[in-house]
Amino acid sequence: MDKKGAKGYWISTAKIINQELFDEYVEKVGPWLKENGGKVFAKDTDPRGKEKTEDSNLAVICEFPSMRIAVDAYESSEYQELSKLRKAATVNATFTIMEGMDEATKLRRAMGM
Structure with a gap:
């Protein structure tokens, strides 16, 4: 975990x-994300869901400085409390935390390797 230069992502x-209720969650989670080093990287309220996400009307990717920060933020008692609003306001939710590419991989790709 935490490859050099790799960011962490929440994908939901x-x-x-x-x-x-979801608007209340967004109002509270926005400032909390910023305080915890996160930001909304991408959001779509009309995603093209595939493979068990066909009825989704929301897709969000949040970016954090590292995988460790992304995991710690999710596991924090503050976020666990906030997530109760998200869970009550939605159904058929998916939530994944993943690590992005490290600096070496990005450089190899940029050089066509």
Whole structure:
């Protein structure tokens, strides 16, 4: 974990069933993400779900400075409390934490190797 220069990502899809409750989650999680080194990297409210995500009306990728920070942020008591709002406002949710490419891999790709 935490390859040199590799960022950590949260990847989530869901179907929002309670927009008001989800809006409350977004209002609270935005500042929390920033305080924890995260940011929304990509968001789509009309994703093309495939393989068990066909009914999703939300797809989000959040980026963190490292895999360790991404995992620690998710496992924190603060986020676990916030996630209760997200879970109550959605169904058929998926949530994955993954590590991006390290600096050496990015350099090899840039050089066509």
